[in-house]
Amino acid sequence: MEMFRVLRPGSSTTVQDRGRFGYQHLGVPPAGALDDFSFQAANLLAGNGENEAALEITFQGPTLEVLGEGYAALTGAEMDVALNGLALPCWRSFRIKPGDRLKIGRARRGLRAYLAVKGGIDVPLVMGSRSTYTAASLGGFRGRPLAAGDVLFRGEGRSPAKTAACPVDLIPPLPGEITLRAIPGPQDDLFEEGLDILFSSAYEVTPEANRMGYRLLGEKVPLAHQAPRSIISEPSLPGGVQIPPGGNPIILLLEQTVGGYAKIATVISSDISQVAQAKPGDSIRFERITLQEAHRIYRDRKRLLDRLREAVLSA
Amino acid sequence: MKRVPWTEKGPVFRLAGDRGLLIEFGDAIDPEINDRVRALARLLEKETPEGVAEWIATYRSLIVVYDPLQTGADRVKEAVLRLLLKMPDLVLPAPETVMIPVCYGGELGPDLKFVAEHNGLDPAEVMKLHCEPVYRIYMLGFTPGFPFLGGLSERLVTPRLTSPRLSVPAGSVGIANDQTGIYPIASPGGWRLIGRTPLRLFDPGRANPVLFKAGDLLKFVPIPRDEFDRLAVREGSHGDV
Numbered sequence: 098m099e100m101f102r103v104l105r106p107g108s109s110t111t112v113q114d115r116g117r118f119g120y121q122h123l124g125v126p127p128a129g130a131l132d133d134f135s136f137q138a139a140n141l142l143a144g145n146g147e148n149e150a151a152l153e154i155t156f157q158g159p160t161l162e163v164l165g166e167g168y169a170a171l172t173g174a175e176m177d178v179a180l181n182g183l184a185l186p187c188w189r190s191f192r193i194k195p196g197d198r199l200k201i202g203r204a205r206r207g208l209r210a211y212l213a214v215k216g217g218i219d220v221p222l223v224m225g226s227r228s229t230y231t232a233a234s235l236g237g238f239r240g241r242p243l244a245a246g247d248v249l250f251r252g253e254g255r256s257p258a259k260t261a262a263c264p265v266d267l268i269p270p271l272p273g274e275i276t277l278r279a280i281p282g283p284q285d286d287l288f289e290e291g292l293d294i295l296f297s298s299a300y301e302v303t304p305e306a307n308r309m310g311y312r313l314l315g316e317k318v319p320l321a322h323q324a325p326r327s328i329i330s331e332p333s334l335p336g337g338v339q340i341p342p343g344g345n346p347i348i349l350l351l352e353q354t355v356g357g358y359a360k361i362a363t364v365i366s367s368d369i370s371q372v373a374q375a376k377p378g379d380s381i382r383f384e385r386i387t388l389q390e391a392h393r394i395y396r397d398r399k400r401l402l403d404r405l406r407e408a409v410l411s412a
Numbered sequence: 413m414k415r416v417p418w419t420e421k422g423p424v425f426r427l428a429g430d431r432g433l434l435i436e437f438g439d440a441i442d443p444e445i446n447d448r449v450r451a452l453a454r455l456l457e458k459e460t461p462e463g464v465a466e467w468i469a470t471y472r473s474l475i476v477v478y479d480p481l482q483t484g485a486d487r488v489k490e491a492v493l494r495l496l497l498k499m500p501d502l503v504l505p506a507p508e509t510v511m512i513p514v515c516y517g518g519e520l521g522p523d524l525k526f527v528a529e530h531n532g533l534d535p536a537e538v539m540k541l542h543c544e545p546v547y548r549i550y551m552l553g554f555t556p557g558f559p560f561l562g563g564l565s566e567r568l569v570t571p572r573l574t575s576p577r578l579s580v581p582a583g584s585v586g587i588a589n590d591q592t593g594i595y596p597i598a599s600p601g602g603w604r605l606i607g608r609t610p611l612r613l614f615d616p617g618r619a620n621p622v623l624f625k626a627g628d629l630l631k632f633v634p635i636p637r638d639e640f641d642r643l644a645v646r647e648g649s650h651g652d653v
Contacts, residue, residue, distance in 0.1 A: 124553040234597075
């Protein structure tokens with residue numbers, strides 16, 4: 098059914114799900130929600146499974162005219178949200194009806210917010226996913242960010258009887274200084290003192306920060322003396338910290354499939370959500386951890402989402 | 413059909429975050445090393461270890477992506493080492509050869525003259541040298557379906573543009589240093605464009621969204637402009653011209 102008409106699109110609002118997996122060998126990157134935790138939380142609060150398509154809202158949010166009955170939730174960055182002029186809290190589900198006007202403002206803290214509706218945003222499945230990959234005009238709403246006048250549909254689904262709120266301790270904090278946990282490799286052997294520099298310096302997020310990658314500025318990371326300037330191009334996974342010859346690190350993200358420079362370390366998958374909320378000017382540090390610790394964090398995070406699911410069901 | 417030569421030296425395993433394991437068979441762009449990559453991909457396809465979600469083959473390595481809730485890097489490594497024991501008995505099917513029609517020069521290949529002059533050749537020689545080899549597709553990436561090809565003639569090596577074009581039309585065939593490739597979708601790019609194919613290399617609506625896969629062979633076939641236009645209409649790619 099018809100759900101929203103876009104009155105103002107915001108700075109970049111796209112349809113995303115958890116990503117398009119299994120096609121990277123063809124050069125198709127996963128795309129998907131950059132802050133996967135907030136994305137899944139929005140879906141659970143809206144009474145969905147974790148992977149229904151939702152809106153990823155970057156920096157300046159959209160203004161939407163509501164066209165149908167619905168049940169929605171907004172998570173992620175802290176944004177001013179108003180329904181018919183009245184402020185709405187984030188991380189809590191709410192009802193909407195035809196004629197309502199949902200205005201999502203500018204990010205006050207963090208950068209990306211997620212708006213999920215019961216039933217999910219209804220766009221065609223392309224190669225197994227509803228995520229938008231704008232560089233190839235693939236998936237999502239016509240392969241592009243939303244524009245004024247677009248009409249979005251939602252899938253079937255009856256609104257739950259009660260609204261639900263996320264337990265406060267499950268809401269991730271949004272500090273302006275973040276610490277990303279990372280595992281050395283795959284090419285940590287091409288670095289010597291570079292490893293100590295990366296794990297002991299503060300880096301600034303530059304304006305060149307998007308869904309492909311985040312370029313950082315700070316203490317330059319040198320390659321080892323005998324190391325080659327570049328490596329034979331190989332696929333990159335999200336979180337890879339690539340060091341080009343200039344020495345300024347780049348965190349590779351979800352719309353990147355290959356890289357030709359050595360990757361000194363890889364940010365753990367659980368911390369990509371933190372990158373998603375970092376904006377130009379924010380400060381990033383890297384903390385070295387082991388694979389075992391990373392897997393423990395991965396399991397813990399899964400348990401947080403399980404707790405949220407239970408909280409929603411028992412609301 | 414051929415057998416992959418046995419090597420005493422095992423691969424190098426490298427951690428790629430908390431979900432990835434990189435398996436490296438050598439440090440060179442070399443058909444024999446690439447055959448080992450193809451062989452492991454084939455073995456993974458036949459007997460996918462528990463918890464392995466996908467794998468991506470490259471020039472000389474393969475990345476395995478796994479689910480940390482189901483398995484771990486050590487278990488994936490053990491499973492890969494067990495699979496590699498089967499490599500001497502594996503018979504790799506002959507790679508498919510994909511023919512790509514290309515109209516060289518003119519407005520479809522605006523840098524053909526530059527490539528010719530840079531290498532002291534005339535445009536017809538560039539075309540001939542570019543069509544002669546059977547290229548190996550080592551990897552797909554950069555944009556959906558972009559093939560990284562091995563086998564460009566040393567006489568065609570040409571540096572990239574100093575300032576990349578903001579938009580290169582889909583189907584453009586280019587040269588960058590010792591590499592040649594095809595842009596499957598319109599994208600920014602700095603390769604020297606010598607021609608264009610009317611084929612739609614990437615179409616997400618097709619059962620096979622990309623016309624070829626890593627490990628296949630590729631041959632360029634020169635076609636005249638009227639043939640290009642005819643095929644472009646058939647392919648529905650004429651709107652891109």
